[in-house]
Amino acid sequence: MTEPQPPRLLDRVRQVIRLKHMSLKTEKSYVYYAKDFILFHDKRHPKDMGVPEIRSYLSHLAIDKNVAASTQNVARNALLFLYQQVLQIDLPFLDGIEPAKRPQRLPVVFTRTEVKAILDNLEDEYHLMASLLYGSGLRLTECLNLRVKDIDFEYRQIIVRSGKGNKDRMTMLPTSTIIPLKLQLEKAKLIHHRDLAQGFGAVYLPNALEQKYPNANREWSWQFVFPSAKRSIDPRTGIVRRHHIYEDSLQRAMKAAIRKAGITKHGSCHTLRHSFATHLLEDGYDIRTVQELLGHKDIRTTMIYTHVLNRGGRGVRSPLDA
Structure with a gap:
């Protein structure tokens, strides 16, 4: 043998x-x-x-x-x-291979008027997702990975699970998104019940939770808030199940909305998160509060958003405007 x-x-x-x-x-x-x-x-x-x-x-x-x-x-x-x-090989000086230095670039930020124009050119779940990117400071993948249990309507907060750096955090749930979110959950629940009736309805669970809680993957609380329109084959396991909306879908809708709004800035879904942070600082919120909402490990990452408050030339008034 x-x-x-x-x-x-x-x-x-x-x-x-x-x-x-x-x-x-x-x-x-x-x-x-x-x-x-x-x-x-x-x-x-x-x-x-x-x-x-x-x-x-x-x-x-x-x-x-x-x-x-x-x-x-x-x-x-x-x-x-x-x-x-x-390979479990401990090469000498391997950790000494320096990472490439990223160029220091200021983030693109939409004005409040531009954000409104973009949202006005989005419909249905895309409008809601973009509203959460801007209104809660979520990253694109954090929004797509939201589960039903992560939305707390009573305390008006969202729990972000396994964000960047595999960290959990809490951020606010904008009041204006509560009714649209409840309607979205009703829509998602109908899809889930239909999947269950057809012998499906199981969703991917992170961190091997399927082994620990074998029936949890069919529970309503674990379903995605924004389920995909179609079931697909999990590339890792070969199991047919419904995942969340594919990120390219929102990115394409966002790109089209920026174009329809007549905005010439090179923006994307992530620009809404930049705008969330900048507008909070403009409104006078403490930078450490913004750091916590964004989930930044280092406050220096959050500090980059103060560039807008400086108004060019660190607040110096141009002689042309004197």
């Missing part, structure tokens, strides 16, 4: 990522850069390479492919993960 072959390297990368409950997006990125790293070095096995080859590959991305600093950092993190977590 022949012994089973050990899993191939990229399959091992996938296995470790799933054991650590990392996102599917992270899995795709890390697998891609591990494979690209190997191909760049003529299919040599990573265990036969080291820090010089990693630096050479990262330089190739920056110089030959002209990728952004953020992309180069994703590749760097993927290779650190490959060596440290998958």
Whole structure:
């Protein structure tokens, strides 16, 4: 009887990522850069390479492919993960591979008038989701991943689960979104009941909760607030179930709304979050309160939104306006 072959390297990368409950997006990125790293070095096995080859590959991305600093950092993190977590190789100076420096850029911010114009050009669930991005300071993925149990109407708050950095936080639930949200939940509940009647209705649960609570995935409280119009096959498990609305859908709707509103700024869904923070600071709210609502680990990240309050030239009045 022949012994089973050990899993191939990229399959091992996938296995470790799933054991650590990392996102599917992270899995795709890390697998891609591990494979690209190997191909760049003529299919040599990573265990036969080291820090010089990693630096050479990262330089190739920056110089030959002209990728952004953020992309180069994703590749760097993927290779650190490959060596440290998958291959269990402690290379000297591996942690000393510096991340690429991101250029210091000020965030694009919509004015309040522009936000209203954008929302006026969105309909149905897209209008509601964009309202939450702006009114609650949610990231796009945080909004899409909202579950029924995360909405607290009585205390008018939203609980953001496993946000950036795998942290939970609370933020406000705008009063103007309460009625639309309740209507959206009624719509989602009808979809869920129909799925249950057809033998489906199970939803993905994070952090291996399906093993701990085997029936929780069919409970109403765990369903997505914004379910997809169609069921799909989970790429990891092959199970057919209903996920949340795909992020590209809202991004396309947002892009069209910006165009219809006649706004020339290069904005996106995330610009609504920038606008949320800036407008709160304009209204006089304490920066640490805004930091908490945004879920920033370092207050220096939040400080970037004070640029709007400086009004150009740190509040200096132009001689032309004197």
